[in-house]
Amino acid sequence: MSDLPLRSQLAVALGRTAAKMSRMAGKGDGSVIGGKVGLKLDPELLTRLSRDRKLVLVSATNGKTTTTRLITSAMTPLGEVATNAFGANMPTGHVSALASAPAAKYGVLECDEKYVPMVLRETGANVVALMNLSRDQMDRAAEIWLLAGKWRKALAEAPNTHVVANCDDPLVTWGAATAKSVTWVAAGQHWREDSWCCPECGGPLDRQEGEENSDWACRQCHFRRPRPDWVLHNGAVYDPHGRAFPLDAIQLPGRANRSNAVVALAVVAQFGVPPEQALPLLATVKSVAGRYTxxxxxxxxxxxxxxxxxxxxxxxxxxxxxxxxxxxxxxxxxxxxxxxxxxxxxxxxxxxxxxxxxxxxxxxxxxxxxxxxxxxxxxxxxxxxxxxxxxxxxxxxxxxxxxxxxxxxxxxxxxx
The missing domain is CATH 3.90.190.20 (Mur ligase, C-terminal domain)
Structure with missing residues (x-):
C-alpha cells in the first residue's frame, strides 16, 4: 500500500472510512460506497491496486458468487487472497476488495458480465473464468449475444490473459474463442432456452445429449463445441490427464454447484493447486452470502x-x-x-x-x-x-x- 501514490493512499483511506460508516449505519458491508469514494478521488485506483497481483475474474449470469468463493477457498494454500466475497461485482466492489487486503498477492474477483471488458482492461487479470450466459433483467441489461460479442473483443485484446471457459455453453464458447489461451471445461449447460442458434452464423445448433453435458455443433458453419480439457461426468471431474476425482465431498447442493466446482478446480490448477489439494478446501464451503443457509x-x-x-x-x-x-x-x-x-x-x-x-x-x-x-x-x-x-x-x-x-x-x- 505504501507503494501507491499519495493521492491513491488518501482515496483508499477515505473509502475505508465511508465503508465503515455504512456498516455502522446498517446499510450493508460498505463495499460499494467505499469503492465509489475511492474511485471518485482517484479514477485509476483499480489499476493501481491490481498492480503486482495475480488476479482471477469470475463472470457468468448465474453462479458467480459461489464460484468466486470456491476458487478463493481452494487458493488459500498460496497465501492471502483478496476477494469480493459478498457479490459487489462492479469496479467499486473490486476496489474495496483489493484495498481491504493490501498485502495479498492473489485476488479472485466476481465480475458482472457487462463489466468484464472494462475490468479486464484496467486490471490485466491473469485468468478469466466464464461459465454461462442466459437472459437476466432484460429491462436494463444487454442482450446476451451482445455481451458475448464484447467478451470476444476484450479477450482478443488481452494476449496475456488465460481463459477458463465452459464449452458446453455455445455463447460462452463463442465469447471466449478469441482468447490466445483457453482451458475448455465441460461443466454442463442445464438451461438451454437461450442458445438454440449458432452465435457465429445464426444457424440451428444440433446437440447430442449427455447426463451432465452435451456435444453440439452448428448445422450450417464450422462452429462447434471444442474438445474439453476438464470434464464433469457422473458426479466426478476428470482432469486433462484423465484422472477422476469424485465430487461427493462438495457440501453445496445440486448439479449447478458441481459445475461451479469443476470450473474452480480448472482455475486453481492454473496457479499450481492440484485437484487432490483443492477438493478438501472446496468441501469446507457450506453457504455463500446466505445462499443455502x-x-x-x-x-x-x-x-x-x-x-x-x-x-x-x-x-x-x-x-x-x-x-x-x-x-x-x-x-x-x-x-x-x-x-x-x-x-x-x-x-x-x-x-x-x-x-x-x-x-x-x-x-x-x-x-x-x-x-x-x-x-x-x-x-x-x-x-x-x-x-x-x-x-x-x-x-x-x-x-x-x-x-x-x-x-x-x-x-x-x-x-x-
Missing part, C-alpha cells in the same frame, strides 16, 4: 435459496426436498431485481405440482397468475411469516429473488 424461525428450519432468473429458478428446483415438502416463493421487482417480471413465464413451474406452495413478496400477484396458468395450487400471503406459521414444524424451503431474499435473510438470520 438454514435458519430457525418459529420452530421451523428454513433453507434460503436465491433465484434471480429462469435459469436460476431451474437450478433452485433441482435442490428442493422431494414433494410433498412445503415451499415458500417470494418475488419483488425493485431496481436490483429488474422491474420486468415477464421472465416468470419462462420458468417451468409445473415442476412444483404435488407440494404445498405459499406465495409472497411485493409482486406476488404476478407470480400467482403464473402458478395458476401452470396449474400449481398455492396460497397467497401478505407476509412470509404467515407461510412459516402455516406449515408444521420441520423443514421449509424458501426461494426468493434478490431483494426478497435479502429481506428474508435480514429478518431471520444472516448466517454465512
Amino acid at each position: 438454514t435458519v430457525e424461525a418459529q420452530g421451523r428450519t428454513l433453507r434460503l435459496l436465491l433465484a434471480k432468473n429462469p435459469a436460476g429458478w431451474l437450478e433452485a428446483f433441482d435442490v428442493l426436498k422431494p414433494a410433498p415438502s412445503p415451499l415458500v416463493l417470494a418475488i419483488n421487482a425493485q431496481g436490483p431485481d429488474g422491474r420486468d417480471t415477464s421472465w416468470l413465464w419462462d420458468v417451468d413451474f409445473r415442476l412444483l405440482r404435488g407440494r404445498p406452495v405459499w406465495v409472497g413478496g411485493e409482486r406476488r400477484i404476478d407470480l400467482a397468475a403464473r402458478l395458476e396458468a401452470a396449474e400449481v395450487p398455492f396460497t397467497l400471503v401478505d407476509d412470509v411469516e404467515q407461510a412459516i406459521l402455516a406449515v408444521q414444524p420441520g423443514h421449509l424451503d424458501v426461494i426468493a429473488n434478490y431483494t426478497a431474499f435479502q429481506n428474508i435473510r435480514t429478518r431471520y438470520g444472516r448466517v454465512v
Whole structure:
C-alpha cells in the first residue's frame, strides 16, 4: 500500500472510512460506497491496486458468487487472497476488495458480465473464468449475444490473459474463442432456452445429449463445441490427464454447484493447486452470502435459496426436498431485481405440482397468475411469516429473488 501514490493512499483511506460508516449505519458491508469514494478521488485506483497481483475474474449470469468463493477457498494454500466475497461485482466492489487486503498477492474477483471488458482492461487479470450466459433483467441489461460479442473483443485484446471457459455453453464458447489461451471445461449447460442458434452464423445448433453435458455443433458453419480439457461426468471431474476425482465431498447442493466446482478446480490448477489439494478446501464451503443457509424461525428450519432468473429458478428446483415438502416463493421487482417480471413465464413451474406452495413478496400477484396458468395450487400471503406459521414444524424451503431474499435473510438470520 505504501507503494501507491499519495493521492491513491488518501482515496483508499477515505473509502475505508465511508465503508465503515455504512456498516455502522446498517446499510450493508460498505463495499460499494467505499469503492465509489475511492474511485471518485482517484479514477485509476483499480489499476493501481491490481498492480503486482495475480488476479482471477469470475463472470457468468448465474453462479458467480459461489464460484468466486470456491476458487478463493481452494487458493488459500498460496497465501492471502483478496476477494469480493459478498457479490459487489462492479469496479467499486473490486476496489474495496483489493484495498481491504493490501498485502495479498492473489485476488479472485466476481465480475458482472457487462463489466468484464472494462475490468479486464484496467486490471490485466491473469485468468478469466466464464461459465454461462442466459437472459437476466432484460429491462436494463444487454442482450446476451451482445455481451458475448464484447467478451470476444476484450479477450482478443488481452494476449496475456488465460481463459477458463465452459464449452458446453455455445455463447460462452463463442465469447471466449478469441482468447490466445483457453482451458475448455465441460461443466454442463442445464438451461438451454437461450442458445438454440449458432452465435457465429445464426444457424440451428444440433446437440447430442449427455447426463451432465452435451456435444453440439452448428448445422450450417464450422462452429462447434471444442474438445474439453476438464470434464464433469457422473458426479466426478476428470482432469486433462484423465484422472477422476469424485465430487461427493462438495457440501453445496445440486448439479449447478458441481459445475461451479469443476470450473474452480480448472482455475486453481492454473496457479499450481492440484485437484487432490483443492477438493478438501472446496468441501469446507457450506453457504455463500446466505445462499443455502438454514435458519430457525418459529420452530421451523428454513433453507434460503436465491433465484434471480429462469435459469436460476431451474437450478433452485433441482435442490428442493422431494414433494410433498412445503415451499415458500417470494418475488419483488425493485431496481436490483429488474422491474420486468415477464421472465416468470419462462420458468417451468409445473415442476412444483404435488407440494404445498405459499406465495409472497411485493409482486406476488404476478407470480400467482403464473402458478395458476401452470396449474400449481398455492396460497397467497401478505407476509412470509404467515407461510412459516402455516406449515408444521420441520423443514421449509424458501426461494426468493434478490431483494426478497435479502429481506428474508435480514429478518431471520444472516448466517454465512
